[in-house]
Structure formats: structure tokens, C-alpha cells
Amino acid sequence: MTVSADYLKDALETLKDSGVRITPQRHAILEYLISSMTHPTADEIYKALESRFPNMSVATVYNNLRVFREVGLVKELTYGDASSRFDFVTHEHYHIICEDCGKITDFQYPGLDEIEQFASHVSGYQISHHRLEVYGLCPECANNKVN
């Protein structure tokens, strides 16, 4: 069994355990999220599935992405003006975002928890989590600049 299939199987299990019905639309959205490496927007998911589900509503995509987020299957990546992007949750990782083409690349970095300790110490907050993103030019876009 492929890794993707494993992820999907576990995800469906999580839904079942949470009492969420597994509809064809939900199955397809999850499948697409897991297979996609591009952190798609709700609209991209909608468009990718419209051939298989010609009369699925875009609201259904939004609704189900929220359901997935609430049971912890999906993380929503929010930015300023543009639309949210969605990331199927596997391992903890950060993102590098290309300021030219918008590509989002995963990367892992060990031990940023000390900053939570520090922040808690200087502010008195009870810290729950943090968010970190790195911005720059992806190799392709950097290459396009010099040519």
C-alpha cells in the first residue's frame, strides 16, 4: 500500500471516529489534498474536482475543509489578501514561500520551541503554538531574474 493510501485510510478512520460521514465529496477532497503537493486553495480544489462532481457546490468544499480542520486533518494557511491554502497534516513542518510565483515549499527545522519558552517568560502569556514562514525567491524564479 502506498503512503498516500495509508494517509487516506487513516484520515477516513479519523472521520469515522469523529462521527463525520464519509461522503463521495469528502473522499475526493481528502484524496486530492493528500496527493497534491501544492497547498491548494478551496477554489483550486473545487476546480480540480468539477469534472468528477459537476454539480458540487463551492460551499461544500469550504464546509468540508472546515470540518477537516476541526478534526485536525488539515491546516489552513492564511495570508494577507489572497485566499487561504490548505495543507493535509502529516508531520510538523514550516514553509518557504516564493515571493514571485507563490510556490510553497516544506521544510523542517528542529527546536524552535525555545522561542515559546522565551516569549512566555518575557510576556507572561501561556503559549500554545507559533507560526513561522520564510520568504524569498525559489531557484526557478531566481534563475529567471538573471536571464
Add this chain to the structure above:
Amino acid sequence: MTVSADYLKDALETLKDSGVRITPQRHAILEYLISSMTHPTADEIYKALESRFPNMSVATVYNNLRVFREVGLVKELTYGDASSRFDFVTHEHYHIICEDCGKITDFQYPGLDEIEQFASHVSGYQISHHRLEVYGLCPECANNKVN
């Protein structure tokens, strides 16, 4: 001269050097941003100034916040659904955000640049900057929870 007045003087200088006219509206928005410790939204700025400028348009606030951002006087803090918040640029700092009341507290942390090195190394990106926020409960909200 107070620190605030110094900031304002420098900001007006920056505007003049950039060829941006200093209108009463711009002066007031800058003044409010510098005095405010709350990282206000465009609408909060608009409402705070409406007694002094009864017929200022909210579009003027947005336009001028963009002007200030473009000349580097102001940073725009963007989150998911809610509206952008604006921070007058002084020293480099990060933010701790209360998940209950939305309060934003400044804090400084040394040496997070190594993560940019790391990200560049593993991804091949040309890194320009990063974004970090820490989330949790502010002391007041944490206190309200236990009572």
C-alpha cells in the same frame, strides 16, 4: 522632545524625502499610529479620527496606510479572516497574540537569522525575510479562565 515626537518628525522627513505630500489626514494617521500601542486596524484608525476629520473617507485611511507601507514607515500584519493591523516601524520585533482577546504584544528575540540560512541551504531559495508569531493566552485572559 518626546520619543513619539521624534518618531513623528523622522516619519514626516521620510515622507518629504519620498516626495509624498504631508496632508492633515496623513499627519493625523501617523500621529495616531505612533501613539497607539494596539496595532490598530484601518477601521479603528478611521473611527479614532472621525471627530477631528468628520468627512474623511475610509478609503483615504487605506490609501495612506498603503503609502506608508510602501515607503517603509508601517508594517501590515495580516491574519486569516479578520482585517489587517498596522504597526509603525521602529525596531525589529516579533508578536505574541492572545487567542482570546486578540491583544498583540511586542517582544524581541535575538538570532533567528540562522533559520534563514538553514532554509536557504535545504531549499535553494534566496531568502529575503521571515515571519514569526507566537500564540497563546495573555495573563489577563488566562486569569479569567480559572475564576
Add this chain to the structure above:
DNA sequence: TTCTAAATTAATAATCATTATTAATAAATA
């Protein structure tokens, strides 16, 4: 100073991602 061009403002319309509403449909359960 007066004239002219450019910048800025105010008012308002438009945009667009997301959410709310609601009636129809499908699934679970008694």
C-alpha cells in the same frame, strides 16, 4: 500673483473570498 498640471481626497461602486441560509437529498436509526 496667477495659471496649469499633478497629487490627494471624498464619495461611492465594485470585487472577491468566505459564510449564512434554506430547501432538497441522502444516510442512519428506531
Add this chain to the structure above:
DNA sequence: TATTTATTAATAATGATTATTAATTTAGAA
């Protein structure tokens, strides 16, 4: 099978932000 509940699809509403445009103000030239 009958009834309740969840889900969907269609569509309207929301709300922050941007675009448009005419009026006003300002800066610089004559």
C-alpha cells in the same frame, strides 16, 4: 418502513479592501 439527522447544492449575504471618478488642494511655472 418511518423518522430523525446530516449533508449537499444553490444562492444570497457579508465585509474588508480596492477601483473609479469628480472635486479639491497643492506645487511649481510663468
